[in-house]
Amino acid sequence: MANKSFNTSDPFSCNWPTEKNFLSTLDHFPELWATIIFRPILIGLGTIGSLLIFTVQMREIKKTSTTVYLTIMSLSSIIIMWSNFPSYVLTVWSGSMDSEVAWQTRPDWHKIRGLTEWLESTAIWITDCTLVIFSVERLLCTMKPLRFLNMFTVKRALLFELGIATLSGLVNSITLVLYYSEGLKTLIVIWYEATLKLDCARIVCTWLILMVTNITLVRLISTLAEARQSLVANRGNGSPSSSGGLETGASTILLLCSALIYSAAQFPWMIYQVLTQLELPPVCWIQLSKRTTVLCFIFAALLSLFGYAVDFYVYYIFSASFRRQMNSLCARSARHARGHAVHSAITHTTTAI
16 A cells, blocks of 8 residues: 555646556456456346346236336346446457457447446446335335335335436436537546546445345344244234235345345445545545456456346245246246147148148
């Protein structure tokens, strides 16, 4: 760690020692092969899983706020995974992770760069904010179900998501301005740097809120379960019904799965973002070597992508309610396929006769 130091001639930069300049290519960083190999696998698995989550939620007869949240997060995950795919293609094409080198290799793709980065940033904000609202809702509904269960309706959840999407798009609009606007360069750079700091704060705050909220939720559920068992033991027969019912329990399990995945997968990315900000002015607390920065980025980005890719599989393993929904969907699809095959066979036989 270097001492805090400013370049007195330029208040917008740190007076770090100059490091040997070299590109983040496969020659210098063979670890880039991990990105080249595993990213398309994670995108494929994640896309299939997110589409299945979306299909299961849309087939639900009784829609709830949980349906809205899971649907939005599944669609956002697809956008996150695919919006950065052009950069991945260019990384493979140029053999370099340096964005400028990669994009200059295919200058005709530069026109879509701003749009893809804006879509990715907006979708990430939507996912994070949705998960925070989902956590707070489940905590309140567990604490006081009679008061809050009827408050969090599908309509209210849709209004929340509309507000989140609008705010997310506006906050990240600097990306569009940066790539498609001319003039006011200094103001745009200041705006962009402020957005980067805000994004880092958003990551840290989201992670902390989810940890506190869901740890509180788990402790509350444990306390309620102990109280319920004590009540059953005292009565000696029967079992008191849960105030929230099956849907509340299923929603809470799905939330805890989502929060666990997010907390584990996003923690390295959060650390990477914090270290990046500590390296920039006006902080200038630490300087990371380029090799350390690139390796941290590769690991954190892959783990973050892994978090978006495994939602469906974790839901299916840990949520009995989601498993029933998925199995029911598969059974209906199989019956429909058999019925279509029988109908086609009968039609073909009738035509032949």
